Amino acid sequence: MTGTIKRKLSVLSIFVLLSTLTSCFDIIDEITVNADGSGDITLTANLSKSKTKLASIMLLDSVNGHKVPAREDIEHALNEAVNYLKNSEGISNVSKKADFDNYVFSISCQFKSVNNIDNLLQEITKNLKFKPLLVSYDFNAVKKTFSKNYTYKPEAKAEYEKLKNDDKKVFDDASYTSIFRFENEVAASSNTAAKISKSKKAVMLRASALDVINGNINLTNKIQLK
Numbered sequence: 461m462t463g464t465i466k467r468k469l470s471v472l473s474i475f476v477l478l479s480t481l482t483s484c485f486d487i488i489d490e491i492t493v494n495a496d497g498s499g500d501i502t503l504t505a506n507l508s509k510s511k512t513k514l515a516s517i518m519l520l521d522s523v524n525g526h527k528v529p530a531r532e533d534i535e536h537a538l539n540e541a542v543n544y545l546k547n548s549e550g551i552s553n554v555s556k557k558a559d560f561d562n563y564v565f566s567i568s569c570q571f572k573s574v575n576n577i578d579n580l581l582q583e584i585t586k587n588l589k590f591k592p593l594l595v596s597y598d599f600n601a602v603k604k605t606f607s608k609n610y611t612y613k614p615e616a617k618a619e620y621e622k623l624k625n626d627d628k629k630v631f632d633d634a635s636y637t638s639i640f641r642f643e644n645e646v647a648a649s650s651n652t653a654a655k656i657s658k659s660k661k662a663v664m665l666r667a668s669a670l671d672v673i674n675g676n677i678n679l680t681n682k683i684q685l686k
Contacts, residue, residue, distance in 0.1 A: 484509040484633040487669075493606055494643040497573050497599045500553075504566040509633075511563045531560060538565065545569050550576030572598035574606070595679070604686070606640065610679035620673050634669035644685040651681035 488504040508513060510544050529537075538556045545554040557566045571577050578597045591681040594611040620628065645660035654665040663683055671677040 485630075486635045488637045488638060488639070490576070490639040490641070491597075493574065493599060493643075497575075497601050498571060499574070500568060500570045501577055502566055502568040504564065507563040511561070514563050534558065534565070537569065541567055548576070551648045553588065604644065604684065606642070606683045606685065608638070608640075608679065608681045612675040614675070614679070616673050617675065631669040631673065635666060635670055636669060637664065637666045638679065639664045640683065642683075642685055646683055647686045648684040649681060650683070651678065653677060654681055 461684070464611050486506040486509075488502075490504070491499060492501075493499040502663070517528055518531070522528055535558060538558055542554050542556050544639075545551050545567070546572060550593045552572075553569070554569040556566070556568070559565070574597050580640070596609045596612060598607040598609070599605070628667055639662060641662045646656050646663055649656055649663050651665060653667070654663050663681070665679065665681065667677045667679070672679070
């Protein structure tokens with residue numbers, strides 16, 4: 461178990477490091493849920509708006525006291541994450557994308573049940589000393605409901621306040637985007653900050669990183685499908 465936790469933390473730490481080196485990034489999670497509860501998920505770190513700055517930074521050893529990860533470090537971390545997912549229950553068709561021209565990195569996989577990704581998130585976060593987000597998912601095929609349950613952790617703001625001013629600026633233009641797609645049309649979405657697409661088959665919520673850190677936005681959402 462210790463080995464798997466280290467592998468999961470390695471890719472997380474790489475993304476955190478890259479984020480601290482740029483002033484604009486977007487973390488995106490996209491989940492597609494089929495009528496039977498199976499589906500696919502893609503997690504993306506998009507730093508393309510700062511690609512020119514990052515291209516220069518990647519040539520250095522360190523910036524503002526932070527060691528700059530080499531391209532090989534990023535590739536290795538992504539490969540380790542892929543290997544972990546391939547050995548996880550209910551997970552299949554795992555893939556990764558690493559665009560070093562635009563600095564967009566993503567990991568995708570399919571799941572047999574929403575519970576599979578829920579268990580995965582719980583496993584990833586249970587040994588973390590600091591848990592910035594507590595998120596769980598639930599799908600009820602009979603009632604046709606999909607839920608994202610989110611618990612704000614005040615520790616997120618406390619850890620943010622410990623950062624140097626230069627590091628705090630990193631989050632000024634950063635954002636978090638969550639997208640859910642479904643086979644059936646969406647009848648209702650409980651989160652007023654979320655938007656239902658014109659097709660009625662997708663729900664998107666976009667929040668600034670600072671709103672998430674400061675607890676100014678609730679990411680919980682219960683979606684009723686037709």
